[in-house]
Amino acid sequence: MTDYQSILNEIYRQVMLVKDRGTVASYIPELQKVNANHFGFHLKLKSGESYGVGDYDVPFSVQSISKVLSLALAASFKNNNILRRLDVEPSGHPFNQLALLEVEHGIPRNPFINSGAIVIADILVSKLDNPKADFLNYVRDITGDASIDYDPIVAQSEKTTGHRNMAAAHLLKTFGNLNNDVDEVLDFYFHQCALSMTCAQVSNAFFMFANRGKCLFKKSRLTEQKVKRINAIMLTCGFYDEAGEFAFEVGLPGKSGVGGGIVALLPDHFVVSVWSPGLNKRGNSKLGMQALEQFTTKTQLSIF
Numbered sequence: 042m043t044d045y046q047s048i049l050n051e052i053y054r055q056v057m058l059v060k061d062r063g064t065v066a067s068y069i070p071e072l073q074k075v076n077a078n079h080f081g082f083h084l085k086l087k088s089g090e091s092y093g094v095g096d097y098d099v100p101f102s103v104q105s106i107s108k109v110l111s112l113a114l115a116a117s118f119k120n121n122n123i124l125r126r127l128d129v130e131p132s133g134h135p136f137n138q139l140a141l142l143e144v145e146h147g148i149p150r151n152p153f154i155n156s157g158a159i160v161i162a163d164i165l166v167s168k169l170d171n172p173k174a175d176f177l178n179y180v181r182d183i184t185g186d187a188s189i190d191y192d193p194i195v196a197q198s199e200k201t202t203g204h205r206n207m208a209a210a211h212l213l214k215t216f217g218n219l220n221n222d223v224d225e226v227l228d229f230y231f232h233q234c235a236l237s238m239t240c241a242q243v244s245n246a247f248f249m250f251a252n253r254g255k256c257l258f259k260k261s262r263l264t265e266q267k268v269k270r271i272n273a274i275m276l277t278c279g280f281y282d283e284a285g286e287f288a289f290e291v292g293l294p295g296k297s298g299v300g301g302g303i304v305a306l307l308p309d310h311f312v313v314s315v316w317s318p319g320l321n322k323r324g325n326s327k328l329g330m331q332a333l334e335q336f337t338t339k340t341q342l343s344i345f
């Protein structure tokens with residue numbers, strides 16, 4: 042039997058030797074205060090068994106990792122019109138790029154770049170009675186963990202500095218691809234990104250994507266077919282202009298966030314979550330990518 046804990050310990054030992062941990066995100070001022078030396082790694086097998094090393098129980102700002110959960114909730118509604126309002130192609134550009142949105146008439150390339158996630162936020166604002174509370178309850182529900190919450194300071198920090206997202210939302214509005222009030226949609230989006238979760242909680246939230254739509258203790262609202270599709274979008278678009286590199290090095294569907302978290306999964310096998318706040322040039326966790334590459338190499342478990 043594979044000794045997962047020893048594999049995690051070995052990865053931890055190796056990443057601790059790395060000198061260049063990347064750069065902590067600074068465009069959201071509150072994120073810059075996070076200590077770059079954190080490192081957490083958590084593995085959850087389909088059987089429910091869990092393994093962790095380092096700071097896997099320390100909460101961090103999940104940022105764009107939340108975009109998969111908002112997509113999952115939006116996709117669970119009938120008549121969501123998702124595929125009429127955005128595409129499912131990799132953008133090959135940074136997550137906050139605006140040029141493509143203008144050229145492509147307000148149809149975002151995919152739900153994981155910011156403009157696409159803002160369209161998904163618009164759908165949720167339309168569908169939910171109390172968008173922020175209902176989305177939080179959804180995340181608590183799929184993880185079975187009522188302690189998960191937003192970090193209001195991070196949300197406020199992004200609200201005061203998120204001019205590119207404001208520009209994206211206004212551009213979407215001019216193309217008729219944003220139905221609600223721009224400020225209301227962005228307030229929801231900034232809170233969604235400011236969810237504070239540990240690696241262990243992120244693994245639990247993403248368990249349903251590795252388990253054909255079933256959460257740890259209950260059925261999710263997602264059909265198997267929708268899970269298959271969301272996993273495909275994670276593989277092709279989860280890392281923006283580094284999606285190819287992640288598939289090449291790690292070989293799993295996954296999603297990153299500028300808080301330094303990455304979650305990845307092998308359908309029917311496991312979910313793995315890693316957190317190291319230092320980012321590479323493309324805004325993905327530098328050590329996180331390295332640790333996941335080691336994990337799929339050592340275990341020989343990837344979709345390829």
Ligand SMILES: NC(=O)CC[C@H](N)C(=O)O
Nearest residue numbers: 104105136155234298299
């Ligand atoms: N890649 C990310 O994690 C970006 C999320 C961040 N909240 C933003 O909108 O810029």
